[in-house]
Amino acid sequence: MRGHHFLVKLHSASLRSRFLFAILIWVALGIGGIWYSATNVFTRHIEQQYHDELYGHVRELSGLVDIGNDGQIALIRPLSDPRYLESMSGFYWQVTVDAGQTLRSASMRHGLLDDNVAHSPQVIHMIERGPTGPAITYGFTRRVPDGRVIHYVIATDKRYLDQAIAGFTRELTVWLIALAVALIGTGFLVIAFSLRPLGQLGVAVAELRSGRREPLRGKFPAEISPLVDDLNIYIVENQAIIERARVQAGNLAHSLRTPLAIIADEAERLSDDPQSEVHGASLLRQCDIMVQQIEYHLARARSAAMAKTSGRTSLLPDTFAPLLGAMRKLHPDKVFDLGSPAGMEMKVAVDPVDLSELLSILLDNAGKWAASTIAIRLECNDDRAAISLSDDGPGMTPKQMIDAFAIGSRFDLTKPGSGLGLAIAKDIAEVYAIDLRLETNVAGGITARLAFPDVPR
Ligand SMILES: Nc1ncnc2c1ncn2[C@@H]1O[C@H](COP(=O)(O)OP(=O)(O)OP(=O)(O)O)[C@@H](O)[C@H]1O
Ligand SMILES: [Mg+2]
Incomplete structure (x- = not known):
């Protein structure tokens, strides 16, 4: 039972520990075997020598005795x-x-x-x-x-005799231990050397995931390069499938638009008639929800289609400059204050189109509800990048801050909007593992915080 347990463990062990285990067994068997046979041979040899000598002495003694x-x-x-x-x-x-x-x-x-x-x-x-x-x-x-x-x-x-054997055994043991250490040491080197391509593959995959590099490149050994090629093909196919799925979702949403408009029109007419007023109103409500869903999916499909040609990393200056220009036109009476130019060198592993969309949703909300100023702050330390957008508007209740991410939720109907912005923002953030959260700030307004998973170098 125990042995079985051990085998299961070894089965799931890393390659490194498998190699190490094999080397340890090999060294233990080899060195142990040498130790055992060498001490045996030596003992037999020296015993033989002693006995020959003593045999000769007793013979000599008998020859020397005279009566x-x-x-x-x-x-x-x-x-x-x-x-x-x-x-x-x-x-x-x-x-x-x-x-x-x-x-x-x-x-x-x-x-x-x-x-x-x-x-x-x-x-x-x-x-x-x-x-x-x-x-x-x-x-x-x-x-x-x-x-x-x-x-x-x-x-x-x-x-x-015992001393001679013990001396030999001691010396042999020291040398064999040194040999074992040297063998295990070189074993470590060999393991490190032969597993290096796997480490490089891991780095390449991590870079691929973070968007630093697109296909897996680099020289890999013959055993691994088919895997790399397959992976590259898989990545390309996977992207194609996603692209197709998005286009289809967009097409579906688009094709539902016209029939839905007709249904909404009919529902409107029904609700005008006192006889079917209740049913008409109910139909209209459902139509509104459907319209929202469709608009949401169309918006997602549109931005995805644009993202097709772009890379996976964004440099913040390139992203913020056009965005702030648009926002200042959209909300001319508000001040967009972009502090800390140092953080502008910041690079994040997000598609530029997606990042622009995400930021424009948050900036647009801040612009709509701010009393006067929107403060944009970038933080970038060793392995984390973060952006915070703070407005000095009326803010939201804690419950609203949670509900705001649902499709179609709007709490302030005096401002124009469809209630889709934050839902899309959450969607984008999830794709890139960005931590997006809303908080109440000291001014009583909303601070939207984006924390990026890692910084590409
Ligand atoms: N900065 C903010 N200050 C106060 N309330 C906000 C802020 N951001 C969002 N909200 C509230 O959350 C709701 C949802 O925001 P969301 O961006 O999803 O929709 P919207 O801005 O109303 O419409 P859309 O963005 O689709 O044009 C808003 O209607 C508003 O009530
Ligand atoms: Mg909005």
């Missing part, structure tokens, strides 16, 4: 290895005669080797307790002509 005329045994000369002379060096020998005479190496100041090791003419070895800890002990017996049995024993502390 005197008095039956006493003695060594003709010391063993050739000087370590048997150094006191408690860990290298010992011992020769024992059945009757009790015992010769020991000079190194063995105290303690005793176990005779039992040497109990047969064959050379036997085992780990025994020696004078300075566990020892590898070799021994065999030989019968001399007078019938006595002589036991020859040679011992070397096992710690020498």
Whole structure:
């Protein structure tokens, strides 16, 4: 169950963690295997060396023992290895005669080797307790002509062997850890290098979404470039489909206009007749709603059709200059105050036509209801751009500020209008993920705030 869980997790893991997982397993298996086999080979090798040496020593020892005329045994000369002379060096020998005479190496100041090791003419070895800890002990017996049995024993502390193995293992471990670190490090580099095109693709798609670049461009590896080509084709087709849908919506709305005008005309006539007055009025109301809907969709289709040729980013000077000229003509008695020229360098990821339409709706409302002045402020910091439009008019109640975005809602019938402006504005804002909100400002008027999702560089 757990393993299954893990597999599911790995399945949804990023490419980077998949690669990393594979490299870790690979390195662990490889390095672990090398470590295991190298220590084994070394241990076997050095053990063999020790045993060969000790075997030779016990043979030499037996050759050096001489039985005197008095039956006493003695060594003709010391063993050739000087370590048997150094006191408690860990290298010992011992020769024992059945009757009790015992010769020991000079190194063995105290303690005793176990005779039992040497109990047969064959050379036997085992780990025994020696004078300075566990020892590898070799021994065999030989019968001399007078019938006595002589036991020859040679011992070397096992710690020498252990130390050699431990030293080798330590050094090997350090080197293998260094190798593992180097392998994992290069693994990281390889992952970063081979996943770079995907990162670039991500950037290209993000740029595409924010309107900084239109088709996905750039050199991509052979595995990815078909995907990029398909994506580009898909984008073009998608745009075409949207365009067609908009045109059709516009055509539909347009084609309904004339029949609707006739129906409205009939309804008018009905409402004039006292007999059908109620029905006529009801019909007329519904006709009004339908007209609003149609006008709204026609307006959207029109602006979309214009947007077709334009790019996806707008530089604010280009957008504001013609807009303010038109607004000053439309509302000649109002002051449109555009502050902070610094913010004018601001670029936003919105189609210029859509942005003009959005701003003109808000500016027109501000112009219609302001008492004297409309203040336009641009804010642009590292990753956020915002525009605020404040008028000093009568403002709205909180409920009206919410309802104002509905198609056809109008609260002040003394001013001309169709009640479509804010509905369209909200529509445009939603397409570009712009945060559009109305607030009451200190002057009691309305501040419309636009916060853009990101700033193209
Ligand atoms: N700046 C404002 N100050 C006061 N009231 C406003 C302001 N902006 C909008 N309103 C109110 O919200 C209503 C809806 O505005 P909206 O722009 O959608 O329609 P409109 O201006 O009446 O008509 P249209 O914009 O379609 O010509 C307005 O009729 C008005 O009552
Ligand atoms: Mg309006």
